[in-house]
Amino acid sequence: MTNPANPMSVPASDLPQILNLLEMAITSTLIHPPTAPRTTPTPAAHALSAAKSSITTLPHSGLGAKETLSHLLTEILPGLTAQSTSPHYYGFVTGGTTPAALAADIIVTVTDQNVQxxxxxxxxxxDLENAALSMLLQLFHLDTAEWRGRTLTTGATASNILGLACAREHLLREKLILAGYIPAEASVGExxxxxxxxxxxxxxxQILSAAAHSSIAKAASTVGIGRRNIHDLSLPAAPWEFDLEELERRLEAGSQRGVVSIVVVGFGEVNTGMFTTSIREIRALTTKYGAWLHIDAAFGIFARVLAGAEGAMGDVGKWADGLELADSITGDGHKLLNVPYDCGFFFTRDPALLTSTFLNSAPYLSSPPTATPxxxxSPLNIGLENSRRFRALPVYATLHAYGSTGYEKLVTHLVTHARGIARFIYRHAAYELLPAGAGGEEEAVxxxxxxxxxxxREERVNKRLKERINSDGRMYVSGTMWEGREAVRCAVGNWRVCAEGWGLVEEVLEGVIKRAAEEKGEE
Structure with a gap:
């Protein structure tokens, strides 16, 4: 019933309509996008229209929950990122939200836990967050007893900050102990x-990397290392690979000058999705020179799901071999795990490194003495946040629902879908699959x-290729630069591609070339 003294209460008569609107909001995320080319306004027009319909002045008397929800669904929702919940959203390496994760996320909002x-x-x-992290380690074939420093984060950027912070703490702590400090006092946090x-x-x-993700620069700035102390040692023809000779030279020179080193390896380069193949050699060098090895495996970690698979998928599983050699690991749940934004995870062996840096000591934020063992x-002592949403519940739910077998099938479908697109592009005279290689189709795909x-291939078409593809309205891609020229990234991550072929992608890409030819003929 309505409480007249509470302006935020909901009239009982409004509840049926509000529930119907909420059902529409939830259902809209599960409906596939249209299969016909766009005849309605472009995404840019929708966004501009939504911006104009939004209010910028605080109303004296609000319109109520029912009217506001209607406004959100009819005027604001069309202006949000097109296709973001569809199987044909290929913009960034992000997944959708599995049904189990979606249901769990609704519970998260309703219960509004502060998991700190x-x-x-x-x-x-x-307890559920701990269980979810343990199951993630099992999913990635990592020893739960060995990787005791683990936490959920907002995403790969936060996890990379934790990685560099742990590296900084470990490296300087080791030197402080050598300088005569007792371990209890050797803390960068203090x-x-x-x-x-x-x-x-x-x-x-110094941070030595090969084509590191841009969030590494942000992390370096945040933890006091500095962006200018990041050195890119990538090979020109294969930027995901290290120049091993230069890596050793930098490590050796650094140790002679009193510079400690963090080596950052990417498992899944952002433009190509490719993996460093010299991880064992890199581990040997970091051990030799006392450096820290951090692996940013935001989406590449999911190749580990295919470890032990047969055939071509088994080969993919081997790409992430050596992940277990890292000192710290970054991963993203809102990528191929298909849980909602924001969700990342971080693993390191020594949990004391996290508490040394992120300890939050306040009597009212302490676990009771009975909270043993x-x-x-407490999560607030091992990560950046005090206020933390219960992002572990969708992770727990989706792993509970689908298990290791379900995720092996999912990653297999994602890789197969991506390779179907790649094969079409490789065979098409108007397109070029990147990076160019000397091998044939099977090697490239x-x-x-x-x-x-x-x-x-035609520069006139390529200049606006991203816009040409997205304006069709049936799929969405992101743009990037490769070897000084514009290129397009088509990142496959949504769980629903298991029920979708790549025929629609072929239709859209064929249509782009056809329309470009028609435009040329009209000039």
Missing amino acids: VHLPHESVST MGVLGACVEAGITGI AAIP GRVFVVVLFRA
Whole structure:
């Protein structure tokens, strides 16, 4: 019933309509996109229209929940990113939301847990987060007993910040102990980066990488290392690969100058989706020179799901061999796990490195003495956030619902779908599959994971290729640069591609070339 004293209460008469509107909102995320070319306004027109219909002045008296929900569905929803929940959203390497994860996320919103302190006698939330992290390790064939430092984050950027912070803590801690500090006092979290470097006799920290994701630069700035101390050692013809000779030279020179090193390896290069193949050699060098090895496997970690598979998929599973050699690992749940934004995860072996950096000591934010054993730390002490949404529940739900076999089938479908697109592009006279290689079709297609990089051969068409594809309205891609020229990324990640062929993609790409030829004839 309505409480007249509470303006936020809902009239009972409005509830049926509100529930119908909520059902529309949920159902709209599960409906496939139209299969006919766009005849309605473009995504840009929808976005502009939605912006104009939005209010910018705080109303004195609100219109109520029912009218607002109607406004959101009819005027705002069309202006959000086109195709973002469809199987043909190929813009960024993101998935959709599995039915189990969607249901769990609704529960997350309804219960509105703040998962920051381990309170086992009050809420099961931290226990479920611990269970979800354990199941993730099992999904990726990583030893749960070995990877005891683990937490959920907002995404790969936050996980990379944790990775560099742990690396910084470990490297400087080791030097501080050598300088005579007792382990309990050797903490960058207590001394600060500058103080720790001075006391340890360290002249700098360098990050050595090959085509690192842009979030590594943000992480380096955040943890006090600095963007200018990132050095790209990638091979020109294969930027996902390290120049191993230069890597050793930099490691050796750094150690002689009192510079400690963090080596960042990408499993799944952002433009091509390709993997570093020299991980064991890199591990040997980092061990030799006392460097930290961080692997940013935001979506590449999902190749591990196929470890032990047969045939071509088994080969894909081997691409992520060596992930277990890392000192820290970044992964993204809102990519191929297909759980909602925002969800990332971070793994490292020594949980003490996390608490040294992220400890939040306040009496009112402590677990009670009865919260034993202390196997589950309070999340606010091992990550960036104090206020944390219960993002573990969709992870727990989707792994509970589909298991390792379900995800093996999902990743197989994603790779197969991407390779179908790649094969079509390779055979098409008007398109070029990237990166160019000396091998034939099977080699070119066989190196595709879930990202297909390509361009139109005719520069006039290629200049606006992304816009030409997206204006059709049936699929969505993102643009990038490759070797100084525009290119398009087609990233396959949505769970519904298991029920979709790539025929629609072929139709759209054929239509782009046909329309471009017609435009040329009219000039």
